[in-house]
Amino acid sequence: MIEKINHIAIAVRSLEEHIPFYRDVLNLEFRCTEVVEDQKVRLAVFRVGETQIELLEPTAADSPILAFIEKRGEGMHHISYQVDDIEKQIAELKAKQVRMIDQSPRSGAHGSRIAFLHPQSSAKVLSELTQEVDR
Ligand code: ZN
Numbered sequence: 001m002i003e004k005i006n007h008i009a010i011a012v013r014s015l016e017e018h019i020p021f022y023r024d025v026l027n028l029e030f031r032c033t034e035v036v037e038d039q040k041v042r043l044a045v046f047r048v049g050e051t052q053i054e055l056l057e058p059t060a061a062d063s064p065i066l067a068f069i070e071k072r073g074e075g076m077h078h079i080s081y082q083v084d085d086i087e088k089q090i091a092e093l094k095a096k097q098v099r100m101i102d103q104s105p106r107s108g109a110h111g112s113r114i115a116f117l118h119p120q121s122s123a124k125v126l127s128e129l130t131q132e133v134d135r
Pocket of ligand 1: 007009078079080128
């Protein structure tokens with residue numbers, strides 16, 4: 001079951017350049033920065049009520065985030081839906097003929113488990129499932 005928006009992710013070239021807008025201009029609660037090795041990104045997390053804004057900065061020349069920025073420029077990268085059971089959600093989507101980028105969960109930020117859907121099903125918005133670790 002999809003419970004809520006877990007986070008909205010924005011691709012940027014430099015966290016240091018963009019953190020001040022979200023932290024000091026919008027006055028969002030800055031939570032942390034974190035490196036997610038698996039995705040070759042460093043992220044900055046801001047809390048907005050029950051959801052989060054994540055800025056994604058590439059950490060390697062072969063980071064998929066760098067490829068995204070070079071193709072489309074900085075901007076919105078994906079929406080993440082929080083689910084209670086990621087294996088079950090993936091199976092349900094596959095049963096409904098949704099094309100998945102990730103056929104099984106992989107590790108995301110702060111110990112979460114994630115899986116990306118192919119954007120062809122969702123009006124070209126890259127969509128992610130996130131199951132938080134404390135479940
Ligand atoms: Zn995400």
